[in-house]
Amino acid sequence: MRAVKAVFFDLDDTLVLTEDADKEAFCRVAALAEELLPPGTSGKQLIDDWRPLFHASPWCPEGKVEVEAWRAQLWLQAMARQGHEDAAAATLLQQCFSGTRLERYRFGPGVEEMVQLLHSCGLATAVITNGHRVVQRLKLEACGAARLFQHRMLVGGEEVAVGCGHEKPHPAIFHKACGLVGCLPEEALHVGDSLIADVGGALQAGLAGAIWINRGGARQLPEGMQAAAVLSSVLELPSALRELQVLPPE
Known part of the structure; x- marks a missing residue:
């Protein structure tokens, strides 16, 4: 990797x-x-x-x-x-x-600190969300995402509305995020709960890997689909990144 x-x-x-x-x-x-x-x-x-x-x-x-x-x-x-x-x-x-x-609609306890930890370790971050452009922008505003992610936020509904963009799982929106942060696809990981939009989309786009949030552990990865890690909460991400040698040991 x-x-x-x-x-x-x-x-x-x-x-x-x-x-x-x-x-x-x-x-x-x-x-x-x-x-x-x-x-x-x-x-x-x-x-x-x-x-x-x-x-x-x-x-x-x-x-x-x-x-x-x-x-x-x-x-x-x-x-x-x-x-x-x-x-x-x-x-x-x-x-x-x-x-x-x-x-x-707020970030849960520990989410902001977790993202800030990634920043302190030199990792860039961005949000890629599907949905109606008005609805998703109101959500992003409600949770203060612009401040945490330095306005690096892509809304699938906006991409579609301009007539030349795409929602997840299309590779184009992942590649646009790479352009926002200045990295190659193979230098980025994507974290999300949707097997199709997030895991499948990230892999199809050629990202370094996809990390699946499987809240409650009730679902299973389909045969043939690989995730770099499977977490029950996004707060487990730093530990997973240490195991993947993306973050240094504590």
């Missing part, structure tokens, strides 16, 4: 536990729905009906509808499953969801 000069990070459920922020947001939305909608409305059922709609199409594929308005329409579709139609309530539910997520 060529000497590693940079470490790239995924954002959601790697540097920030987005899943935990989502859980809090869903709790608040469920409670609000039962306040705003007619008696007998199930907040839990509303969430269960909204999730597949969101995962199928989290924003307007043609880019013609603003993302918050699009997601409010998904809440409207979900409440229709229980026989309700209240556009104003749908807007309030989306505001509750996105607002709560941003309130909770």
Whole structure:
């Protein structure tokens, strides 16, 4: 392995536990729905009906509808499953969801210190995150990522929006990150929780290696896919980098 000069990070459920922020947001939305909608409305059922709609199409594929308005329409579709139609309530539910997520969207304890340790050892860092350009930029702002990563942050949705860029797992976004920090692909590692976007993408781009965050250890690496290390938390990264001889021994 060529000497590693940079470490790239995924954002959601790697540097920030987005899943935990989502859980809090869903709790608040469920409670609000039962306040705003007619008696007998199930907040839990509303969430269960909204999730597949969101995962199928989290924003307007043609880019013609603003993302918050699009997601409010998904809440409207979900409440229709229980026989309700209240556009104003749908807007309030989306505001509750996105607002709560941003309130909770912070680097976990120890994450900033871990990244600063990498900097002190001479490693450059950057963030490569997929998602809607507006949503992801708000998340990056909420957790103060620009300060920690010296504005070296790439958002897949922005890359696609300009018409000539790509999201992960396309090699181009990893290569652009290399250009931001001034290293070759084989001089960078990438850390993330997605097997396809992060691990597969980094390997396809010719990076020195991919480090997989497998929170809870419930998943398995597919046969034939290799990771330089498998961690349950990004906070284990310094130890893994020492084992890979990227960082000096303690």
